[in-house]
Amino acid sequence: MEWELLGIILAGVGALYLWVFRIPYSFPHPLANPVGRENRFDILRGFAMIGIVIIHIHSYFQFFHPADTSVIRTTLFLSNLSRFSVPLFILTSAIFLRKKEGYWISKFKNLLVPYTFASVFGYLVKYNHYTVLEFLQFYLLGKVFAPFYFVPLLIQFYIFFYIFEKILMNSKYSNLLLFVSFFINLSSNLGFFDSLLPKDYHSISIFNYIFFFLLGIRIGLSKEEKNKPTANVFVLFGTFSLIILFFLTCFSGVYVIDFKNHHLIYPIFFFLAIWEILPKLNHKVSNWICFIGTNSLFIFLLHPxxxxxxxxxxxYSFGGPFFGYILTLILNVGIPTAIAVIVQKGKSLYQSHHSLERQ
Structure with missing residues (x-):
């Protein structure tokens, strides 16, 4: 609750600051690029995917060296710093979501089929005793590997959007829905729904992330403002960054608290702060992170x-804690990314060969 309360207070102070000093600010428009999709959202997904890997690296180090407090508290700090990742994935998944022809076919081909193959293979690799009932339970709840819970969670949101699309895509209701979803999400974070929902469902409860989903839809409905004045918010974001880093250090290094994935304000702050920084990123770095974002499904399914x-x-056998951490990060991002490159080149060669045969 302390971290949640801090975030709400900071958000209130930030809103007051913008209002008092008449600083214009609006949500980033998803189609600022007139020729296609705004690639900065893919860069954000790239940051989120790297963050998910960092969260799991902490568990990896904790498994081998729980008594090495200095190292574990450092990896915990980096893990807590990365807790924006899953909410950011939910948010960016909603931005371009539209109910159109082939809606479920694309979800089946691009998400369910890869997830099914990864779940079957992962179940055979990870567990020794196999039962169909256990596999079905793990598959439906995303428990084959810890991060797989994201897929059943996302599918629920796709169903939710499909059923209520007319209401969700009506700009007249967007602000009200966003306001209501904030309090639903906050109530879920505080555990008000725990006794009402089955225990196994808690990890994939849409109430944990509903605010981020509706925020993504709200951003997707926003319109590009012509002649929009530039908002100088770097002082605000800089101040809040220092406050957040201080409390992250306290919670991670002193109290050794492992944050939840679905705190409300921190992911939104990270989203807006990074959005302001992205144009100033080195072009090669942003392209690399964008590639990770566009191929995040490969990394998400293969990294576990x-x-x-x-x-x-x-x-530590990879050269001590520092080099071991760096190598672990590189391998868990690099191997799935390399596979993504190979698959994409294979598809490109196949399509070229198929095109030549037709000619």
Whole structure:
């Protein structure tokens, strides 16, 4: 509750600051690029995917060296710093969501089929005793690997959007829905729904992330403002960044608290802060992170296999805690990314060959 309350207070102070000093600010428009999709959202997904890997690296180090407090508290700090990741994925998934022809076909081909293959193979690799009932339970709840819960969660939001699309896409209701969803999400974070929902459902409850989903839809409905004045918010974001880093250090280094994935304000702050920084990023760096974002499904589904296999090796054996951490991060992002490159090149060669045959 302390972190949640701090975030709400900071959001209130930030809103007051913008209002008092008449600083114009609006949500980033999803189609600022007139020729296509705004790639900064893919860069954000790239940051989120790297953040998910960082969260799991902390568990990996904790598994081998729970008594090495200085290292574990450092990895915990980086893990807590990355807790914007899942909310940001939910938010960016909603921005471009539209109910159109082939809605479920695309979800089946691009999400459910890869998830099913990864779940079946992962179940066979990770567990020793197999039962159909256990697999179905793990599959439906996303429990084959810890991060797989995201897929059943996302599917619920796709169903929710499909049923209530007319209401959700009506700009007249967007602000009211966003306001209501904030309090629903806050109530869920505070555990008010825990006794009402089955225990196994808690990790994939849409109430944990409904605000981020509706915020993504709200951003998707926003219109590009012509001649919009530039908002100088760097002082505000800089001040809040220092406050957040201070409390992250306290919670991670002193109290050793492992944050939840679905705190409300921190992911929104990170989203807006990074959005302001993105234009100033090195072009090559932003392209690399964008590639990770556009291929995040590969990394999301394959990274758990990499980190699972790495549990056969002490991370310190890769050159100590520092180099072990860096190498673990590179392998868990790099191997799935390399596979994504190979698959994409294979598809490109196949399409070229198929096109030549037709000619």
């Amino acid at each position: 296999f990499v980190i699972h296999m790495m549990h056969s090796f002490d991370p």
